[in-house]
Amino acid sequence: MRIQTPEEAFAEDLDRSLRPRTLADFVGQDGLKAQLQVSLEAAKARGEALDHVLLAGPPGLGKTSLAQILAAEMGVPFVQTAAPALERKADIAAFLSALEPRSVFFVDELHRLSRALEETFYPAMEDLQLPITLGQGAGARVTNLPLPPFTLVGATTRAGLLTTPLRDRFGIQHRLEPYDGPELTAIVHRSAHILGCEVQEAGASAIARRSRGTPRVANRLLKRVRDFAEVRGRGVVDAATADAALDLLQIDDLGLDRLDREILSAVCSKFGGGPVGLSTLAVTVGEEQDTIEDVYEPYLLQCGFLMRTPRGRVATAGAYAHLGLEAPEDPALF
Structure with missing residues (x-):
């Protein structure tokens, strides 16, 4: 196991301190919070475990924070793991058998759970029982290990990859949506207060505008802008x-970074606006296909700068305008 350096441990503690601790502190997602508040109060009034919760949505919107908040609001232990770390049925059994009553068991990236392991959760979620095989060969027998009441909170960035039987076993299902400007501005102010950084309204708005609708990005940019303000400014953002500071980081007014613009520029300038295949585009910009598809493309699609077609990626008129290029006259591209 790799040991964290003091700097890495400090950064992790800092990120953890920026997470909201209660639903009242959680900014945005008002409809989701109202529904969760009802479920929480009902479960506490009955003295039961909260129903299983599925949280879906793009990375950085607060799925992990919400899972921790659910445990805090219920006043129960919080146990966390990620689906790729669950390699055998014994791994799941070790976690589930050690849970205290009504605990919140959080599994991140749930869509990466193998089908064989996924089926292990079915009786645990429905019947609070875990089938265990004792012995081998003809003498083997299956016994059911009773489990305490618990809440499974699954988080996924790709809900479409979940099987229907697993998805249907979650009584509470929510999708988190990107944040708007005022919500991100409020998050920047809250994080700045925790960091002890003075941020003016216009500075917070500038950071929020370039945060791609994502609180995690807003907090990351705030810390870099704070560094810039302390070194090259008066300490005030x-x-x-x-x-x-954001220009120095090569992040433009829409939140696009250098590689975002390289992807758009490659499609527009080197391939005439497309269509261009993902593998070709990845080689052109020197990045992995999965990284382009999962990290960069979603935001470019949201901005309306790229289109996915059966033949490949195509740049839109908006992409040319954003890059300051003249769009081709062929209307078929648009």
Whole structure:
């Protein structure tokens, strides 16, 4: 096991301190919070475990934070793992058998759970029993290990990859949506207060505008802008300081970074607006296909700069305008 350096441990503690601790502290997702509040109060009134919860949505929107909040609001232990770390049925059995009554068991990236292991969760979620095989060969027999009441909270960025039997066993299902400007501005102010950083309204708005609708990105940019303000400014994050810091990071007014623009530029300039295949595009910009598809493409699609077609990726008129290029006259591309 790799040991964290003091700097890495400090950064992890800092990120953890920025997470909201209660539903009241959680900014945005108002409809989701209202529904969860009802479920929480009902479960506490009956003295039962909260029903199993499935949280879906793009990375960085607060799925892990919400899982921790559910445990805190219920006043129960929080146990966390990730689906890729569950390699054998024994791994699941070890976690589930050690849970205290009404605990919250959080599994991140649930869509990466293998089908064989997924079926292990079925009787645990429905009947609070875990089938265990004792012995081998003809003398083997199956016994059911009773489990305490618990809440499985699954988080996924790709809900479409979950099987229907697993998805249907979650009594509470929610999808988190990207945040708007005022919500991200409020998050920046809250995080700045925790970090002990003075942020003016215009500075917070500048950071929020370039945060791609994602609180995790907003917090990351805030920390980099804070560094810039302390080294090259007066220690106060105003609009000019935020813009200068983010320009230094090569993040433009829509939140696109250098590689985002390289992808758009490659499609527009080198391939005439497309269509271009993902593998060709990956080689052109020097990045892995999975990284382009999972990290960069979703936001470019949200911005309306790229289109996915059966023949490949195609740049839109908006992409040309954003890059300051003249769009081709062929209307078929648009």
